[in-house]
Amino acid sequence: MTASTNDFVIKFANVNGSGSASANELFAKAILRMGVPVSPRNIFPSNIQGLPTWYEVRVSAAGHLGRRGGVDLMVAMNPQTFEADVREIEAGGYLFFDSTKPLPPGVRSDIEVIGMPLTMLCVKHYDDPRQRQLLKNVLYLGGLSMLLGIEADVVETLLSEQYKGKPQLAQPNIDAFRLGRAWAKDNLKHPLKFAVVRADNVGDRIFIDGNSAAGLGCVYGGATVCAWYPITPSTSVAEAFEKYCHKFRVDADGKRKFAIVQAEDEIASIGMVVGAGWNGARAFTATSGPGVSLMTEFLGLAYFAEIPATIVNVQRGGPSTGMPTRTQQADVLSCAWASHGDTQHVLLFPEDPHESFGFAADALDLADKLQTPVFLMLDLDIGMNQRLCKPFQWDAERTHQRGKVLDAEALESGVPFGRYRDVDGDGIAYRTYPGTHPVRGAYFTRGTTKDADARYSERGPDYLENVHRLKRKFETAKSLVPQPIIERAHRPTSIGVLYFGSTSPSMHEAAQRLAAEGLALDLMRIRAYPFPDSVRDFVLAHEQVFLVEQNRDAQLRTLLIHAFDLDPARVTAVLHYDGTPITARFIAGAIRDRLAAVRQEVAA
Amino acid sequence: MTYIAKPKLHHPSLTRNRVGFTRRDYEGKISTLCAGCGHDSISAAIVQACWELDIEPHRVAKLSGIGCSSKTPDYFLGQSHGFNTVHGRMPSVLTGAYLANRDLLYLGVSGDGDSASIGIGQFVHAMRRGVDMTYIVENNGVYGLTKGQFSATADQGSKSKKGVENTDSPVDLVSLALQLGASFVARSFSGDKAQLVPLIKAAMKHRGAAFIDVISPCVAFNNHGGSTKSYDYVREHNDAVNRLDIIEGRAAIEVVQPDDGVIDVEQHDGSVIRLRKLEADYDPRDRLEAMNFIAHHAAKGEVVTGLLFVDADARDFHAHLKTAPTPLNQLDTAALCPGAAALEKVNAGLR
Ligand SMILES: Cc1ncc(C[n+]2csc(CCOP(=O)(O)OP(=O)(O)O)c2C)c(N)n1
Ligand code: SF4
Ligand SMILES: [Mg+2]
Numbered sequence: 001m002t003a004s005t006n007d008f009v010i011k012f013a014n015v016n017g018s019g020s021a022s023a024n025e026l027f028a029k030a031i032l033r034m035g036v037p038v039s040p041r042n043i044f045p046s047n048i049q050g051l052p053t054w055y056e057v058r059v060s061a062a063g064h065l066g067r068r069g070g071v072d073l074m075v076a077m078n079p080q081t082f083e084a085d086v087r088e089i090e091a092g093g094y095l096f097f098d099s100t101k102p103l104p105p106g107v108r109s110d111i112e113v114i115g116m117p118l119t120m121l122c123v124k125h126y127d128d129p130r131q132r133q134l135l136k137n138v139l140y141l142g143g144l145s146m147l148l149g150i151e152a153d154v155v156e157t158l159l160s161e162q163y164k165g166k167p168q169l170a171q172p173n174i175d176a177f178r179l180g181r182a183w184a185k186d187n188l189k190h191p192l193k194f195a196v197v198r199a200d201n202v203g204d205r206i207f208i209d210g211n212s213a214a215g216l217g218c219v220y221g222g223a224t225v226c227a228w229y230p231i232t233p234s235t236s237v238a239e240a241f242e243k244y245c246h247k248f249r250v251d252a253d254g255k256r257k258f259a260i261v262q263a264e265d266e267i268a269s270i271g272m273v274v275g276a277g278w279n280g281a282r283a284f285t286a287t288s289g290p291g292v293s294l295m296t297e298f299l300g301l302a303y304f305a306e307i308p309a310t311i312v313n314v315q316r317g318g319p320s321t322g323m324p325t326r327t328q329q330a331d332v333l334s335c336a337w338a339s340h341g342d343t344q345h346v347l348l349f350p351e352d353p354h355e356s357f358g359f360a361a362d363a364l365d366l367a368d369k370l371q372t373p374v375f376l377m378l379d380l381d382i383g384m385n386q387r388l389c390k391p392f393q394w395d396a397e398r399t400h401q402r403g404k405v406l407d408a409e410a411l412e413s414g415v416p417f418g419r420y421r422d423v424d425g426d427g428i429a430y431r432t433y434p435g436t437h438p439v440r441g442a443y444f445t446r447g448t449t450k451d452a453d454a455r456y457s458e459r460g461p462d463y464l465e466n467v468h469r470l471k472r473k474f475e476t477a478k479s480l481v482p483q484p485i486i487e488r489a490h491r492p493t494s495i496g497v498l499y500f501g502s503t504s505p506s507m508h509e510a511a512q513r514l515a516a517e518g519l520a521l522d523l524m525r526i527r528a529y530p531f532p533d534s535v536r537d538f539v540l541a542h543e544q545v546f547l548v549e550q551n552r553d554a555q556l557r558t559l560l561i562h563a564f565d566l567d568p569a570r571v572t573a574v575l576h577y578d579g580t581p582i583t584a585r586f587i588a589g590a591i592r593d594r595l596a597a598v599r600q601e602v603a604a
Numbered sequence: 605m606t607y608i609a610k611p612k613l614h615h616p617s618l619t620r621n622r623v624g625f626t627r628r629d630y631e632g633k634i635s636t637l638c639a640g641c642g643h644d645s646i647s648a649a650i651v652q653a654c655w656e657l658d659i660e661p662h663r664v665a666k667l668s669g670i671g672c673s674s675k676t677p678d679y680f681l682g683q684s685h686g687f688n689t690v691h692g693r694m695p696s697v698l699t700g701a702y703l704a705n706r707d708l709l710y711l712g713v714s715g716d717g718d719s720a721s722i723g724i725g726q727f728v729h730a731m732r733r734g735v736d737m738t739y740i741v742e743n744n745g746v747y748g749l750t751k752g753q754f755s756a757t758a759d760q761g762s763k764s765k766k767g768v769e770n771t772d773s774p775v776d777l778v779s780l781a782l783q784l785g786a787s788f789v790a791r792s793f794s795g796d797k798a799q800l801v802p803l804i805k806a807a808m809k810h811r812g813a814a815f816i817d818v819i820s821p822c823v824a825f826n827n828h829g830g831s832t833k834s835y836d837y838v839r840e841h842n843d844a845v846n847r848l849d850i851i852e853g854r855a856a857i858e859v860v861q862p863d864d865g866v867i868d869v870e871q872h873d874g875s876v877i878r879l880r881k882l883e884a885d886y887d888p889r890d891r892l893e894a895m896n897f898i899a900h901h902a903a904k905g906e907v908v909t910g911l912l913f914v915d916a917d918a919r920d921f922h923a924h925l926k927t928a929p930t931p932l933n934q935l936d937t938a939a940l941c942p943g944a945a946a947l948e949k950v951n952a953g954l955r
Contacts, residue, residue, distance in 0.1 A: 032955075204951075204955075205955075206951050206954035206955055207954055207955065208954045216950065219940075219941075219942065220941050220942065220947070221941075222935075222937060222940040222941060224703075224704070224932035224933070224935060224940065225700060225703045225704060225932060227696075227699075227700065244942075247942075248942040248946065249940070251928060254926060255926060255927065255928040255929065256925065256926050256927055256928060257928050257930075257932065257935055257939060257940060258927075258932070259703040259922075259925050259927055259932060260925075261699070261703070261733075261925075263696065263729070264725055264726070264728075264729040265725065267693060267696070267726075268693070268695075268696040268699075268725070268726055268729065269696075270696075271689070271690075271693045271695075271696025271697045271699070271700065271726070272696050272697070272699050272700035272703065273700060274689075274696075274697055274700060275667070275687075275689075275696065275697035275698060275699060275700025275701040275702075275703075275704070276700035276701065276703050276704040276932075276933075277700070277704075278687055278697070278700075278701060278704075279665065279700070279701040279704035279705050279708075279933055280704055280705065280933035281700075281703065281704030281705070281931075281932045281933040283700060283703075283704070297690050297693075298690060298693065301689065301690050305687075391948075391951040391954075392947050392950065392951055393947070394941075394943065394944045394947045395944070396943065396944040396945075398937075398941075399936075399937040400936070400937045400940070400941070432685075433685075433705075433933060434662075434665040434684070434685030434701070434705070434708060435662055435663055435665065435685070435705065435707070435708045436662070437662060438660055438661075438662050438683070439662070439683055442661075442662060442682070442683050442684055442685050442686075443685065443686075444677070444678050444685075444686040444687075444688065445685070445686065445687040445688065446687075446688040447688075456633070456678065
């Protein structure tokens with residue numbers, strides 16, 4: 001590897017539960033405060049204590065926030081994974097380790113080794129075993145800050161902020177940081193081949209995880225009922241909602257303008273959301289794939305009974321005993337077509353926390369406007385990792401759009417009411433909330449056996465009228481959901497690439513890289529299902545179309561081909577699904593290889 | 605089939621209650637259940653109870669699961685919003701609805717299959733939470749709608765119509781509700797309107813989780829000799845612990861002279877449940893005694909009915925959650941959205 005400034009990957013290998021998380025996060029934040037973009041990723045096991053955990057920080061002056069792949073500096077703090085961690089270091093990179101014990105023999109000769117006697121220093125300076133453990137993390141932070149040129153002031157300010165109001169904690173941390181820094185200054189060769197140098201590439205961007213952003217978005221979007229069941233990686237959505245509700249929604253007398261229920265399971269969670277939505281409150285649940293599976297019966301009912309519901313699905317890998325702490329976009333089909341009967345659901349695909357916030361609020365509006373379940377499709381990569389993104393925005397004039405609801409006044413004035421009549425031709429009927437009017441507007445809610453006035457009917461024509469109207473409603477949804485975003489290449493090209501969700505930063509980096517190689521790509525980021533017609537137009541306007549996804553079976557491609565009756569040969573899938581976030585290296589490689597193969601075929 | 609609207613023949617002599625409605629205004633569509641089905645008697649009792657309580661029909665939300673029993677909300681309170689949800693999951697939908705608007709009365713109707721088998725988890729947790737509702741299980745010991753399979757409340761040794769014996773031990777929802785902390789627990793019999801109507805009234809006046817297990821014979825599949833949920837069996841083995849009256853807001857509209865065996869229980873809204881004890885030593889304010897008493901009689905093959913337990917001072921789920929008095933579904937953007945300026949502060953804290 002060659003020397004570089006503000007462009008490298010550092011990985012911390014720790015033991016889960018050792019208190020390393022906050023030190024590592026502080027490291028990432030310090031670099032951000034120096035004006036240099038970073039993108040950290042937690043790679044953690046499904047347990048609380050004892051198993052290995054990694055924190056990988058990509059430092060990128062150019063602002064590439066996708067996972068790069070490869071490690072330039074490994075902070076190897078976990079003896080259990082030491083060997084494997086060392087293997088991951090790029091040739092010419094560094095190994096940073098606790099030199100209290102000597103390095104095992106035979107460590108690679110193509111890397112540079114930096115030893116700092118962390119345990120020894122801790123034992124020397126601290127008596128309390130817990131303090132020794134926690135401050136060890138701060139010690140290496142001090143050492144690394146020296147080696148990498150991270151400004152001491154910045155770290156010390158962050159430490160003071162972190163322990164605001166707890167000076168008895170702040171000072172020992174700052175002292176430990178200084179101790180580590182001083183030791184490195186006196187004993188280690190520095191700076192390294194790569195360093196952090198103050199820049200101005202961060203701007204006004206914020207640094208937050210997508211789950212917290214979605215939770216806040218639900219507060220802004222006016223959700224009042226949240227029913228959920230704990231599951232990684234979605235738990236922090238409900239936790240964030242609760243945190244922000246306590247901040248913003250508690251009256252002076254302690255009364256709460258929200259209700260949060262940790263339900264007995266996901267069936268109950270969605271049941272409560274459906275009940276609240278039926279009764280006119282904005283409600284949401286947060287879950288992951290296994291939870292969605294349990295919810296499917298209710299999702300079908302909500303689709304047919306036309307009840308607003310918002311479901312935040314933070315996707316992970318595979319089934320319950322699968323890869324709960326790994327990322328994938330593998331619930332596309334299970335959500336789009338969740339449930340039995342002819343059902344279809346609206347999906348929103350945010351690319352980062354900024355959109356997670358906005359789309360969460362949008363989802364609540366859409367669910368009300370369309371009177372149907374709406375999924376906010378996050379994944380572990382954007383959900384549980386802090387990501388640099390545009391600041392949250394909220395239009396001061398914006399009000400919650402509650403959709404077509406007849407109130408007491410409307411009913412009193414004699415507006416005719418039939419719950420499932422398509423009065424406006426857009427497939428969306430008017431509804432009433434229970435308890436609105438003494439003698440008008442009541443109706444009986446059930447699945448499919450009904451006529452347009454919500455009366456019991458098993459007649460075929462009534463059924464058809466209803467499901468055809470639902471189809472019209474889904475057409476209407478196309479124009480209401482977030483529209484796709486096109487980024488054209490600098491010159492006309494016949495190659496188009498579709499992508500969505502957390503793939504975004506790696507896709508951009510890959511496109512830049514390929515452009516530098518002379519390969520121009522038009523990009524379209526899909527942001528919702530049902531796909532607006534512009535998605536079909538994009539496909540048809542390009543000779544060669546790639547669709548990048550993080551699942552095995554090209555699920556979005558299936559939806560796309562189905563939605564527009566496309567010739568499957570028109571869309572080539574680029575698929576990444578080992579549970580790690582997709583990289584630019586992978587995307588660029590796959591597209592490059594595919595195009596080379598096509599050229600060969602043509603030549604042959 | 606299509607619906608049949610009940611002819612609205614408003615006979616001038618139909619008495620209006622204090623809120624101006626006749627008994628007819630509390631009725632619904634014509635029932636499609638089998639003639640003689642116990643469930644229809646329960647619907648009639650609900651109609652009577654709501655009319656007598658002077659409840660405006662639209663202030664009730666009625667919810668159910670799936671089953672013959674769960675169909676019944678279409679057959680009463682036609683001017684109330686109703687929701688026929690999914691099998692066994694009425695409690696969660698009711699809970700959500702109750703969270704959305706604390707001002708309505710919630711009436712959940714379910715079956716023994718719905719609540720004691722597929723939905724037992726939701727039954728359990730709705731009781732635990734103290735959702736303010738009246739939860740009626742129309743208990744016939746079978747799955748009526750799917751044609752006569754045993755349900756989990758069928759007694760061990762009872763026989764199906766085809767003569768097959770049930771070997772599993774039964775779930776007693778009343779004992780379960782008591783154990784789970786329900787604050788109003790009663791059992792009754794669909795054939796005993798004099799007992800059932802006041803029980804429903806008292807349950808609807810109660811704040812907190814009110815549960816009534818109503819034995820409701822299925823004439824199609826479970827009303828034969830070997831069944832312990834048949835009309836004959838229940839009539840013979842019914843052992844009522846008390847009879848009750850509801851006295852609204854302490855206004856003396858009382859009909860029965862109190863005697864020695866009377867217990868008055870004042871509910872949160874000032875109404876009084878007056879119990880005429882039939883069992884001398886039975887006090888429905890003691891949860892443990894209630895559990896004992898029921899178990900003791902069950903062992904003898906007796907079905908105890910009446911108000912078995914009430915905690916008139918119970919707090920409901922909204923009280924636990926400290927929810928604002930204004931129903932959540934009536935809060936607007938100004939009340940719910942922290943606004944652009946607050947967001948700027950959030951942003952500033954994330955840099
Ligand atoms: C998920 C699901 N499984 C099975 C059924 C079929 N099903 C409909 S009603 C019923 C049993 C109803 O029994 P109960 O609640 O006792 O009502 P009853 O008809 O006896 O009043 C069953 C199993 C269903 N509707 N949904
Ligand atoms: S089958 Fe049984 S429960 Fe169903 S309507 Fe007939 S009698 Fe009632
Ligand atoms: Mg039954």
